[in-house]
Amino acid sequence: MEDKNFHIILREQLELKSLNVQKLASISGIQERYIKAMLEGDAEKLPSLPYVRGYVIKLADCLKLDGDELWALYRKTYNFKTSGAKDTLPKNRFAAKTISKSKIFAVFAVVALLLYAGTQFNRLAGVPEITVRNPASANLISVTEQTFTVSGSINPENKLLINGENTVSGADGSFSKEIQLQPGINTVVFKVSRFLGKETSVVRQILYQPE
Template sequence: MKEETLGQVFKRYREAEKIKIERIEKDTKISKRMILAIENDDYKQLPDDLYTTHIIKTYAKYLSLDYNKLLNLYHQNIGKVKEDKTTVTKKVKVYFTPQSARNLVIILIVVFLLVYLGFQISQIFKPPQLIILQPDRDLIILQNYLEIKGQTEKEARVFINEKEVFLDHQGQFSATLDLQDGLNLIKIAAVNKHSKENTVYRQILVQ
């Protein structure tokens, strides 16, 4: 014969005495919700062990039951609940099968490809890097010529005042530009194969 749970014992004795829960609540000050939780063995609804132990002791005394035996029964029941939770956790771990591992690898590969594709697309719409080494700022000079040096990406094309200049294998360029007296506006542009342009301007005043 299956052993009764704590809740079943309380409920059987209460019903045998024909006592309503509302009366117990009034006499013992134990809330109806707590009484129902105990009788239904719903331990999730009960407070911490110290307070629950006090409730069980009060309820047992009210029904003239041996509260020590009932407390032992409570600890047995609560131990089984914790054991069941551990078993469920172990079963969940078992579900990580080779199929799950394979699916995880596939998901990681897809995520990697999406990130890589996103990076490549961003590079398409990104203009090439352009560094002007000389002159590094606007200048006032005396001579009517100026050497321009800089660096960009190897695949790019460089134009100085709309005239293309040669790039070496490292993406560096150099050109000498004739200037007029007064203010000269120099436009230096790097264009990649996707027609994205990076432009730098220098103002050179020849006195």
């Protein structure tokens, strides 16, 4: 093998194994233009030496030749010398880069801040909730006493109006209020609102029938 030039050996091997450029490119994964350049002995059309070495080793594998011998012949044919540690592939600019701990911390801090902001926004601007425990039923109820105590619970940060009157809830959000009923059907409107104006209303009706 050493008595002939690289491109001559390559041509002979293709003829011996009944291969053409297209088929060799298909089985080796090397572009046809690079294989043609090797067959023509035109090293100027080939990429940098580290890439060419990979191509030569791959061709040797496809042609059942010794890769090291074929590479040595290539260097001898074109008078290339190895450059030691410098004869390596260039760095992959698409490779994943190491992220510093400070950047990771900053990302987590931003995510935590966004989650907190979302929670606070929902607390201030979301739809408020109210639970009316007395009267619990939305259906009309009948009573015989004029004084009736309504009760329930809300978020203590929200504002509560019962029939338009401000009602203060306890620290746990519970509330109660005595209402003086009029004979007949009495409508009680519970309206709870949040800081940014969202409201929820609940209506109860009480039929007062004096004995």
